[in-house]
Amino acid sequence: MSILSQIDIEKQLRFWPRHNEALYKRLESKHSWLEDRHASPDGLGTDPLDNEMVLNIGPQHPATHGVLRCAVKLDGETIDKCVLDLGYLHRGIEKVAENKTFQEFMPYTDRMDYLAPYANNVGWCLAVEKLAGIEVPERAQWLRMMMSELARISSHLLWMGVGLMDAGAVSVFLWTFELREDIYNVFDHTAGARLTVSHSRIGGVASDFTDEAFAMIGAFLDKFDEAVVGWEKLLNRNRIWIDRNQGIGFLSKDEVIDLGMTGPNLRGSGVTYDLRRFEPYLMYEEVDFNIPIRTEGDALARYFVRLDEMKESSKIIRQCLDRLPSIKGPVRADNAKKAYPSKDEVYYSMEGLIHDFLYTDTGVCPPKGVWSYHAVEAPKGELGFYLQSDGTGIPTRVRINTPSFTNLQGLEYLMEGAMMGDMVILIGTVDPVMGEADK
Amino acid sequence: MSEASPTKTPNASLSFDFTPVDPPKADDALQNPHAKATTFVPKVVAALEERFGDDIVEVTLYANEHTVRVARDRIVEIGRFLKEELGFTYFVDLSAVDRFTDDERFEVFYNLVNMDAGQRLRLTLRTEEEHPHVPSVTGLWRAANWQERECYDMFGILFDGHPDLRRMYMPEDFEYHPLRKEFPLLGIPGSLPLPPQTPEGEITGDPFPAAHGSKPVKSFQESDSDLKKA
Numbered sequence: 001m002s003i004l005s006q007i008d009i010e011k012q013l014r015f016w017p018r019h020n021e022a023l024y025k026r027l028e029s030k031h032s033w034l035e036d037r038h039a040s041p042d043g044l045g046t047d048p049l050d051n052e053m054v055l056n057i058g059p060q061h062p063a064t065h066g067v068l069r070c071a072v073k074l075d076g077e078t079i080d081k082c083v084l085d086l087g088y089l090h091r092g093i094e095k096v097a098e099n100k101t102f103q104e105f106m107p108y109t110d111r112m113d114y115l116a117p118y119a120n121n122v123g124w125c126l127a128v129e130k131l132a133g134i135e136v137p138e139r140a141q142w143l144r145m146m147m148s149e150l151a152r153i154s155s156h157l158l159w160m161g162v163g164l165m166d167a168g169a170v171s172v173f174l175w176t177f178e179l180r181e182d183i184y185n186v187f188d189h190t191a192g193a194r195l196t197v198s199h200s201r202i203g204g205v206a207s208d209f210t211d212e213a214f215a216m217i218g219a220f221l222d223k224f225d226e227a228v229v230g231w232e233k234l235l236n237r238n239r240i241w242i243d244r245n246q247g248i249g250f251l252s253k254d255e256v257i258d259l260g261m262t263g264p265n266l267r268g269s270g271v272t273y274d275l276r277r278f279e280p281y282l283m284y285e286e287v288d289f290n291i292p293i294r295t296e297g298d299a300l301a302r303y304f305v306r307l308d309e310m311k312e313s314s315k316i317i318r319q320c321l322d323r324l325p326s327i328k329g330p331v332r333a334d335n336a337k338k339a340y341p342s343k344d345e346v347y348y349s350m351e352g353l354i355h356d357f358l359y360t361d362t363g364v365c366p367p368k369g370v371w372s373y374h375a376v377e378a379p380k381g382e383l384g385f386y387l388q389s390d391g392t393g394i395p396t397r398v399r400i401n402t403p404s405f406t407n408l409q410g411l412e413y414l415m416e417g418a419m420m421g422d423m424v425i426l427i428g429t430v431d432p433v434m435g436e437a438d439k
Numbered sequence: 440m441s442e443a444s445p446t447k448t449p450n451a452s453l454s455f456d457f458t459p460v461d462p463p464k465a466d467d468a469l470q471n472p473h474a475k476a477t478t479f480v481p482k483v484v485a486a487l488e489e490r491f492g493d494d495i496v497e498v499t500l501y502a503n504e505h506t507v508r509v510a511r512d513r514i515v516e517i518g519r520f521l522k523e524e525l526g527f528t529y530f531v532d533l534s535a536v537d538r539f540t541d542d543e544r545f546e547v548f549y550n551l552v553n554m555d556a557g558q559r560l561r562l563t564l565r566t567e568e569e570h571p572h573v574p575s576v577t578g579l580w581r582a583a584n585w586q587e588r589e590c591y592d593m594f595g596i597l598f599d600g601h602p603d604l605r606r607m608y609m610p611e612d613f614e615y616h617p618l619r620k621e622f623p624l625l626g627i628p629g630s631l632p633l634p635p636q637t638p639e640g641e642i643t644g645d646p647f648p649a650a651h652g653s654k655p656v657k658s659f660q661e662s663d664s665d666l667k668k669a
Contacts, residue, residue: 015632019610026603087608092617094593099624130473130502257554260530260582273529273554279475372502373532373550373561374473386548388536401532401550409585438608 004028006054023085027054027071030081052080059088063166063424066434068408074420082415084408089438097398101363102128103202103340105398110196112402113436115158116151118187119378121200126281127374127385128202132366134338138283139324140204140331145282146320147190147199148376149313150217153224154183155379156306160231163303163428167244172231179227182220189213202364203339204332218321221314228311235303245300249414249426252297259410262403263381264309265430268302270295275377287319299429306431338364363393371397380404380431404437474503477559481505483525490520504561506548511564511573518549518562518579527551527560530580533587535594539620544568545596549576566596575601593618 004024053074059067067088073081093112097105109124110117122144129136136144161176184194190213191199191206199206235241251261256269266273274291276284292308294301333339336355345352368391375384381403388397411430418426484505488495494517497508509517521527532550543565551560566573575598576583587598589607595616598604605611613631615622 015634016610016612018612019606022605022611026605087606087610090608095618095622095624098618126473130471133471133473133502135472257529258581260580271554273552278554278557279477279559281473281475370501371506372504373478373559375531382531384532384550386532386534386550397536399532399534405585405589406582409582 027083077420079415079418084412089434093439094398101393103363107198113433116155116379117197118147118151122148123376123383125200125202130374131372131387132364134203137330139327139329141282142320142324143205146317149316152313152379153310156310159431166424166428186216208331248299248422249429250298260406261410264302264305268294268305269297287316289316302429365393402436404432408432408437471502477557478504480558506561508563515574518576522579526553529554530582535590537620545571571596572599574599
């Protein structure tokens, strides 16, 4: 029986009836994974319970990590077909970007992947700097790299806490949030904001860090390295955690590439693609770190990849802390046409004030009719900004290639054929952030 | 100053909406501090030109990035050649640009990566406004599926051969394509039914009612104070 015939569209679907009609039609017409298995001679045979059900999970569901709607067709407890519905957090961020100057748009990037805002800031600023050809002082690059890695740890910590809570372990959630609190304190001290940091500027960063900030980061790393050892003892051989994750959500190497997945989801299946190595940006060529790769391709492999990535990030930040005292100099490009002048100039000189005003009003003007793409390895994967300029301070086209969006496309494939009870684990293992996926 | 024409009065050159416009310089590609080695792919461009000849319309280079504009109808063949013979197996991104011109208004671009050789290539193609049909590449890269849906949603470009061309973000009831340049930033009132602001309220169709002159509805209406009654 068709799904649509069971629904009274006029009464039950008060909003957007045509949208829901199209969604259920798609669910109906999708290729059935289970029918193939039933038809094969050594297959499962027909389901004795013959228990088919259409279930909507989300958008308001705590385990969907935001406002993700999954319309699934169940056969017993197996997910036969799955259609994801996005757009419940769509704010038209690309349209907003096309109506703002480059610097004005930077705070909006905080709202995309709100678990790692600093990485987004840096990604945006690097993209604009590439388009306009702005050179960044070395000290600013080290600071940016350090804070991006801190953002990676913060994002993975949340993934881990929430992922374990999805699997039924609440205490790890509290431990990871205690450490995230420390990272927030560092952001609070350095940028003045805990969540939406907006600290990176085009041409550098807003302000240099105090010695106290470096001490805070060092203290956090000591605490973190100690905590990770404890988590590994708890989880790496934990029977429940391994049983929940091993063999779940398997993707082969060819499949992840074909589905276009990025970040830890790609590296958990044995693909050696990390933009920090593929297209080194900032100072990643100067530091010594490894890219964790796993070849199993299941949820457990992605857990190990993310755990190892956090440890590597810690290693990178320690090297930054070692190197930064010897790298003196400004934290922003000393060119008032390309970057904000320092506050000393703004407060005590007329030219500084004029340039500050002009930069807020017009901002940086890249050459006319050029375009460029710059991507960074955000915690979730490749975060790329494609920018096109018409010579004014406002971009004509901003295209944001977000990792969560591309990863969710793989999730739809991942869910089909999985068990209903694993659905929450599968959403967690892909690690989507809807603020980013919906743009 | 010496280049200014003598017939112009000084006031004629005064314009308050002036923004400086720099044309790109010849050595931008070499000068760019953020240029990447992966995006400079002359061998791939040469292979494409040798194989497809006139269907490679234009090759540009900025910030060390090669952009290859191809004929619209050959995109699937060119994509297959790139994937199967040149190793561009990883599909990163697809979207479009509204050029807002009369002829060939939309420009669709593809971002492809060859992981083994460390190459990144941007393909573009142009299509007209009236019938913006572009052949779909979902048969080559499954990753293009959602990207093409998003592009259709935002620009109204129709991808021929796409298995499931629904809107990605906006509901199907929405009739416009928001990233086109003529779509207003504040949205179009009445284009989307939105939930009422109070439980008893009516469904509104305006995403920004305050911008269009209506006052916000309070969920609880206070009774007039004694002061006001007096």
